[in-house]
Amino acid sequence: MKIKYLLICSCLIALLAGCNEDKNNGKDDPNGKKEETVDPAIDVTVGQVLPAWQEGYLDIHSINGGRGEAFYYIFPDGTTMLCDAAGAPPAEKHNYGSDAQGVPSKPNASVNSGSVIVNYIKHFAPAVSGGRLDYFMTSHYHGDHIGSWRSNYAEFGWTPYNKDGQPVSTVNLNNGGFYLNGIAEVGLSIPIDKVLDRGDWSSRPSADYYDDGGQKRYQLYVNYLDYAARNQGTVRETLKIGHDDQIVMKHDPSKYTTFSIRTIASGGDIWTGSGTEVNTSYVPSTAECRTNHAAWAINENIFSNVFLLKYGNFDFFSGGDIQYSGKSAYAWKDIEKPISQVVRKVEGMKASHHSTSNTNSAELLGNLKPDFYIAGVWREVQPNPETLQRVYNANASVRIFTTNLAESNIATLKGKGIDPANFSCTGGHVVIRVLPEGKKYYIYVLNDNNMDYKVKAKYGPYTAYL
Numbered sequence: 415m416k417i418k419y420l421l422i423c424s425c426l427i428a429l430l431a432g433c434n435e436d437k438n439n440g441k442d443d444p445n446g447k448k449e450e451t452v453d454p455a456i457d458v459t460v461g462q463v464l465p466a467w468q469e470g471y472l473d474i475h476s477i478n479g480g481r482g483e484a485f486y487y488i489f490p491d492g493t494t495m496l497c498d499a500a501g502a503p504p505a506e507k508h509n510y511g512s513d514a515q516g517v518p519s520k521p522n523a524s525v526n527s528g529s530v531i532v533n534y535i536k537h538f539a540p541a542v543s544g545g546r547l548d549y550f551m552t553s554h555y556h557g558d559h560i561g562s563w564r565s566n567y568a569e570f571g572w573t574p575y576n577k578d579g580q581p582v583s584t585v586n587l588n589n590g591g592f593y594l595n596g597i598a599e600v601g602l603s604i605p606i607d608k609v610l611d612r613g614d615w616s617s618r619p620s621a622d623y624y625d626d627g628g629q630k631r632y633q634l635y636v637n638y639l640d641y642a643a644r645n646q647g648t649v650r651e652t653l654k655i656g657h658d659d660q661i662v663m664k665h666d667p668s669k670y671t672t673f674s675i676r677t678i679a680s681g682g683d684i685w686t687g688s689g690t691e692v693n694t695s696y697v698p699s700t701a702e703c704r705t706n707h708a709a710w711a712i713n714e715n716i717f718s719n720v721f722l723l724k725y726g727n728f729d730f731f732s733g734g735d736i737q738y739s740g741k742s743a744y745a746w747k748d749i750e751k752p753i754s755q756v757v758r759k760v761e762g763m764k765a766s767h768h769s770t771s772n773t774n775s776a777e778l779l780g781n782l783k784p785d786f787y788i789a790g791v792w793r794e795v796q797p798n799p800e801t802l803q804r805v806y807n808a809n810a811s812v813r814i815f816t817t818n819l820a821e822s823n824i825a826t827l828k829g830k831g832i833d834p835a836n837f838s839c840t841g842g843h844v845v846i847r848v849l850p851e852g853k854k855y856y857i858y859v860l861n862d863n864n865m866d867y868k869v870k871a872k873y874g875p876y877t878a879y880l
Contacts, residue, residue: 423431446459456847456856460869464858467492467540470850472673472725476764477534478787478817478843478862479527480505480520483734483790483838484557485764486535490673490725490850491666495549496535496606500527501561501596502792503570503694515794526571528561530598533865534843547604548664550597551653552611553734554718555622555632558792560598563631570595574600579641587633590640600636605646609639610661612717613652618700620714624707638679638721650747653677653719655686655692661721672852677755679720686755689773697746706843713737715767724759727878729760731782739772744778754778761855761878762846765789769797769816779808786813786857788844794820799830812870815839815859815874842870853878862870 455468467473473488482500489495491565502508502697504515506523520530522856553559564570567585576582580601585591592598600606615623615632622628640646654660657675667673678685682697695802697703703712707728718734733753741748750766753779762784789797789803805812819840827834835841843860856874860867 426842434593447742450727456849456875458856458858458869458872460872462869463867464538464845464860464869467538469540469676470670472728472846472848473853474723474846474848475534476790476817476844478520478588478790478841479530480517480761480792481527481820482792483553483764483768484527484531485790486531486538487723488540489663490670491663492540493548493662493664494535494539494543495551495661496531496547497551497557498553498560498734499531499550499597500558500790500792501599502558503526503562503564507569508540508564508651509779514673515820515822517792517794517820519664520818521864524571526595526599526880528595530865531600532603535600537865538866539604542665545604547600547606548608550601550609551660551661551719551721552597552609552635553732554714555615555620555628555635556714556735557596557631559596559735560635561631563597563627563634567593567595575641577641579636579645587630587637590637592634592637592641593802596636601638601642601646601648606642606648609642609648610653610719611650612719616700617644618682618697618703618712618717619805620703620705620712620717621707621710622714636745653680654690655680655683656690670725673724675721675723677719677721678733678756679718679749681717682749684749684752685756692743693752696751696752710744711740712747713739715773716747718737718749718766720753722760724852725848727880728759728783728848728852728855729762729878730846731760731763731784733764733766733778735767735773737767737773738775746843748775750775750778754781757781759783760785761876762786762788768792769801770795771798771801773876774801774804776804776807783809784812786846787836789814789816791816791818791820794822796823797827799827799832802827803830813838813857813858815844817841817844817862823867838873843867847877848878 475486477484479503485497487495522545572593572595574585661675715735723730738748814837848855859871
């Protein structure tokens, strides 16, 4: 277990420590005087564009287009991974129901969320990436993570393509067609080397699997992957649970031996915490899920891919849309319970399921105790006040970052004793920049009203403790 110590004047101490430990902080001139220099990766001025990633640093970017989640990782050697590609229909053109309206698209409704992701990655991608993504991780098969199906796709500006990647007038799913939204929009502009997901959807099918719209959404995904395999060399691979040797650095791994990503759960199976041993019987079998799909109404969210990233002392948890709702009737629907048993205290986490009401359990948060918490908000009901209270209960000094916050939710939050004025951020792209060796990190918030990527706020340095 990691132990965090509360230090008086911690920010000042961390800053001084950072200056002492940073080997690039200064150099001796011929006269024996120390000439102060700056570190371009962290010499950040509010109002200016965030400096580019540099080798040895770890970047975690929460890209905000207002349509779901997209987290972009740049590993210390320049290896890249995108986890999810938001693709929910724009709120301005789609009704999500009286209790769950969408938040405004960013920078505006005329820009597809896929284009937001593409432009962002092209701006920040390291030169060593060569214009490609090393990995794309599909957390699960929902539209706000991979791209949505809507029969009126043309109204959203989602251009149809045939199986050979040529623009056509109408999408033909039965003949390999797809349209530009979510992962397809990203992949056509930035080819992907490897896609990692939970495998074929028929394995432990969720309720969505038996829905016509859900089937078409998955077919869009499969059709795009087929095109990408034939034309871009993309490989689709099922996530290996409990492994830290599947998602690895591609360019100079021997130089950064303290970096790793261990997969915790996928498709309802969970790492036991011992070697690469996996509990495959926590959730009922594929056959049972198929037989009882109507009565059980299994949510796709519990089958999300979950992983723990580590760089030196710095730890980050990503749980897709895992949740615990429905456990009173079916104990196994609390997928967070076994996951909580194999995780420890972390510096930060991606809020599971956008910080809605049925996720981020007290048990899970009680072990993670995050120092910062990033919620990819795209609906008015996010974040949920009871969920945030559990976050505060786990760590009273936690920093809350939300990529968006609907005006209508402010009163709801305040009515439950959660004041958004205390959040570190209620809108923007959120960037975590971990310094070499993983001992310190900064958090930046970037303007999402345009594509200039100027810094709105800067936090840190913070110290990552063992």
